[in-house]
Amino acid sequence: MDHSPESTGLPTDLESVERAELAVEQAHVDRVYGRVEEAARSAARIAVDGHQRGQAQQVGMVRDEEMTGLYERDVLVFAAARRIAELDAEHEGLVFGRLDSDRPGADEPATTANELETLYVGRIGVRDAEYEPLVIDWRAPAAEPFYRATSADRLGVVRRRVLRCRGAKIIGLEDDLLAPERAPEDLPVMGEGALMAALSRARGHTMRDIVATIQAEQDKAIRAPARGVTVIGGGPGTGKTVVALHRAAYLLYSDRRRFERGGVLVIGPSAAFMAYIERVLPSLGENTVSLRAMGEVVDGVSATAVDDVEVARIKGSLRIRQVLSRAARDRVPGAPTSLKIFVGGASVELDANALDNVRRNALRRTQRNKAVTEARRGLVNALWQRFPEDLKSGKLADRESFGDAVTDLPAFASFFFAWWPTLMPVQVLRWLGDARRLRHWARGEFNDAEVGLLAEAIGTATELTVADIALLDELDQLLGRPLPVERDEEFDWLEGLSDGVNEVLTSSERRARAIAAAEAEEVAEYAHVLVDEAQDLSPMQWRMVTRRGPQASWTIVGDPAQSAWHDPAEATAAMDSMLSHLQRHTFRLSTNYRNSAEIYAFAGEVIRREIPDADLPNAVRETGVEPEHRQVEVGQVADAAAAAATELLGLVEGTVGVIVPPRLRAEVGKVLAEIGNPRVAALSPLESKGLEYDAVVVVEPDAIVTDTLGGIRALYVVLTRATQRMITINSTTNWLP
């Protein structure tokens, strides 16, 4: 190699080439940041100016729409850039990619690098003062070749470059030469591959975006049109979650009007998972997406507790619908079972049977909380029938005036209040805690043992569980929400007289109130719903989730081999039945980017033994470190787990997850707390869903299989959480392949 740069005027040794390249890229990145600052200043100036003009009632020199356009663009760019900069102060910056491509129409290879067309790709688009793009948004069509180009189909790209930045500073370059035969002599190629660098990086407590290294098959799923249902499948670590999040950002970019207004909802398995992924979208410049854990899907209630295996199975099964429906229509426990009133000199009585008849009639076409009018009218009718004929005269000559008289009676009002209260879903759910009543409602659906388990679980519960939320949503549908008083009043004479509303309202106030009440009653609906770890949804949860998007398009992400549900086919059937009317597009991701090849080979063997046709991806990154299995006495498990965790802390830079079956959680948690290192976390198999750690200690795999609803599939999830090292601690070894 020629070490005399003076001879050609060009640096030729690798280090100085790299320095020169870094300087060129840094200059461009500095321009981008400079432009963002400028945008901020001009936005602030125009805002002040606009404000002053508004106050002085003057007509400005700049046309208003022009002003607004500039102002909005600058404000948007600035706001997005600042958000990204705050989040990523120590990590990737605004600009992360560069493409050098043949100029359009150029047949001959370029002879110098200058002849190639250069394009920078970043998290958001930024233009210079002349409106020329300094960097284009990664979601723009022009950025597609950055993700899709391969040597076989290079889409005009000669060199793809990833800029590794820390904040605004470039710390490294990784190049991919897609067409060596078309590369000009002076086009340098740096680095050893951005993907491998990204994959080998130590893991922190939160997931990071992958904009700089999205792979072609992932890009196709990210940019798939938002129609019907997009299903993204693939084994552990194939990027399903991260792809789904990038897809949410892409949808907002491609049709902001539709998706920002209608809303994008991302549903994941647990609060821990949501905390893990919550920074990805803001780091892509988006913060309008609603992220919710499965226990938070329904407005106004939330749960993190989980049920025991058997109880979860009962609560998730479609058979419980009938039980809830019966409960929602039955007598209110503790409500009066007869009504006796004195009217017009007679005592008129309705017994339990008569009351039951009125109730059933009222519920024939209307949900309980909406059937107030029907119930009251039914009572009046039944009383009228029993009112002695010879007294039907004067003020009580017809049913209508009889109704007025009856509903005015305090005794009637207090009876009605107790007999037909507005029912809250959670109240009705609690009724299932009474085994006697539950047995009655569950006839033909659940056997005695199931009734006993469910009644015990609900009767002794001190908090709601995640599975309860779907039941509450179902009950909300069954019970309905009370109609606004004004609406009732308009069509019913009885209601109007008895509801005690004596304010004077204008008709527009009345209408506004009715609309507000009707809105308050609506379930929040979204334009696009993205369900992660979809294989875990119980049939009842599918019903809850699909209510969030009756008009929505869907992205459904999952892997049946990781199902936490005991019968994955039942859950799939439930999904199919809820979404079968929509067109479906399926994508499969085939590479496991998380696990080392050694760890995944082992996990694959475990799952294949039980599920021979499980969809196993390829794990590409070899570390040379095999997973280790330690056998210990039953009483030694917790200490052995702590020892393994301590050892692993010394071997990896990032996080260590200790995954423990629920029965050992407290014991292991205690010994781990003594280690007192924030890099170590203890978690249950369910909590480990979707998460990843540099190193993982798996405690008592056999107990993970027996104590979870997912069984072997839950163990497979646990065995696929580690990026670099894994140790299992066993007092039994039935699970070992």
Ligand SMILES: Nc1ncnc2c1ncn2[C@@H]1O[C@H](COP(=O)(O)OP(=O)(O)OP(=O)(O)O)[C@@H](O)[C@H]1O
């Ligand atoms: N193109 C990529 N570039 C860099 N990292 C990637 C890429 N694709 C995936 N990853 C990384 O691989 C890991 C696994 O991704 P992710 O959690 O999305 O997988 P998953 O398919 O949802 O896994 P699981 O089903 O096991 O929960 C993450 O750390 C993610 O950032």
